[in-house]
Amino acid sequence: MARRSDHTRDELRGLVINTSIDIIQTDGFQALTARKIAGIIGYSPGTIYNLFPSMDALCLIINGMTIDALNETLNDPACNKVGASPADNMKAMARQYLDFAAQNKERWMMLFAYKLPEGEDVPVWFQEKVAALFAPLERILTPLYKNDAKACKLAARTLWASVHGICFVEQTGKMPIVIGSSSGEAMTSTLIDNFVAGI
Amino acid sequence: MARRSDHTRDELRGLVINTSIDIIQTDGFQALTARKIAGIIGYSPGTIYNLFPSMDALCLIINGMTIDALNETLNDPACNKVGASPADNMKAMARQYLDFAAQNKERWMMLFAYKLPEGEDVPVWFQEKVAALFAPLERILTPLYKNDAKACKLAARTLWASVHGICFVEQTGKMPIVIGSSSGEAMTSTLIDNFVAGI
DNA sequence: CAATAAATTGAACGCTGTTCAATTATTAGT
DNA sequence: ACTAATAATTGAACAGCGTTCAATTTATTG
Known part of the structure; x- marks a missing residue:
């Protein structure tokens, strides 16, 4: 029996969450079970x-952390350069998104594949995290919509x-590769170039 | 015991599939279980x-049928008018997509939320169905890329x-409604107008 | 040191997908 | 018509799941 003084309650919570993320990234979120987590820790x-x-609830917390991590990359200086054009910053931001999804594929997939059971609805703190995702892009676009x-x-x-959508289609691999090796970036470039030109 | 002459093998297959779709649309794809289907039929x-x-395998077949149904709406005359501008046809097509997703929400969600278990990969016949989805839009765009x-x-x-992506974000309701009642259509219009203008 | 409180356990419940020997229904051959 | 072969159907069984909870162990407090 694990002694209760091995970890504080918060340490234990963190242990469970980190172990869960490991399982998800290694074997996919479908492989995440209470017994597996317990066995490992x-x-x-x-x-x-x-x-x-x-x-x-645990999955929701992990999803929240994934959104936080994604949000952090969207606020990275690499896609928020003061000298760069809005289009260039947007392309860099799109690239950040694509890269994050590629490097955290299972975690990112879980964000969208996971569905709360009947009746339960998404808590406010989660909705707020999602809403925060739009801010960086909005900031870049502001000068174009004075x-x-x-x-x-x-x-x-x-x-x-x-x-x-481009990221999703690329990650799920449900699109025939006719564009080349980095179709995601080709598509986001096309999207942003055309969109900005059309403003 | 159900008599084997009640239905032919194909009839029975169809019965299972239709019953499954009913369950999915009513209670979500998570509610689809072998015992439930069996009990109903x-x-x-x-x-x-x-x-x-x-x-x-059953889920994959159902997903294939959903794609077929979606494909059918994208080939609808409503978004393939000979006299209309490419932009108008595209907007109509986007609307068809949004409407399909709204009217077949659970079925459509299952298309993306459902993930094949470790090791199994998407069969070719399924990939071909997905690939066919792009044809209608490509047809509309052709005159713009002579x-x-x-x-x-x-x-x-x-x-x-x-x-x-727009449809997904709208359906999952993970976007704060600041645009108005029909944000999906507002977004697709913005997208298409800007994109076409930028070509 | 005793009493209280908290953490930990593991068996149990009902559910799942899946398998498979046994049973039943149908068809084919004589 | 009767038998043999074939196919369909069943339901118990297995391992796994999320979840609950009484019992046990550990730590803290008076």
Whole structure:
């Protein structure tokens, strides 16, 4: 029996979360089970339920952390250069997104493949994390929509969703590769070039 | 015991598939279980496995049918008018997509949320169905890329993925509604207008 | 040192996909 | 018509899942 003084409650929570992310990244989020986590960290399944109300809640927390990590890359200086044109910053930001998804594929897939059970709805703190994702792109677009904040918001959400769609299609590999090796980047470039030119 | 002459093998397969679609659309694809299907059609769980190699295979077939149905709406005359401008046809096509997703939400969600287990990869017949989805949009775009078939393909895939992303974001409701009631259509319009203007 | 509180456990419940020997229904051959 | 072969159907069984909870162990407090 694991002694309760081995870890504080928060340490244990962190241990569970980190172990979960490892499992997800290695074997996919479908492989994440309470018994597996417990086995790895040397506790019993019941302990997971002392730390988290349910596996769903744990998944939601992990998804929140994934969004935080993604958000961080979108705020990276590499795609927020003061001297660069909006189009160049946007392309860099799209690249950041594509790279993040590629490097954290399973974690990122889980973000969209995972569905809360019937009845349960997404908590506010999670929705806020999602909403925060649009800010960086909106910031870049602002100079292009000087006098129309509404149009700026619409454009930011349109572009963000579009890049997400391109990323999704690329990651799931459901698109025949006719474009070349880096089709994701080719598509985001085409998207951004045409969109900006059309403003 | 259900008599084997109640239905032919193909009838039974169709019965399983239709029942599955009903369950998915009513309670979500997570609610689809072999025992539930069997109970509804009056057979035992084992019979499902006489008709389909696994639940995964059944899901794949259903996903294929969903793609077929989606493909059909994209070939609808409503978004392939001979007199209309490419932009108008594209907007109509995007609308068809958005409407299809809205009216077949669970079925459509399953298309993306469902993931084949470790090792198994998507069969060719399924990949071909997915590839066929791009043809209608490519057809519309052709007149805009008279002398560059390659650029046309890239644009078609870019736009398709973008519209999908917009649809996904709208359906999953993970985007704060700041645009208005029909944000999906507002976004696809913005996307297409800007994109076409930028060509 | 005793009493209280908290953490940990592991068996149990009902669910899942899946397998398979046994049973039943149908067809083919004589 | 009767038998033999074939095919369909069943339902128990297995391993795994999320989850619950009484019992046990550990730590803290009075």
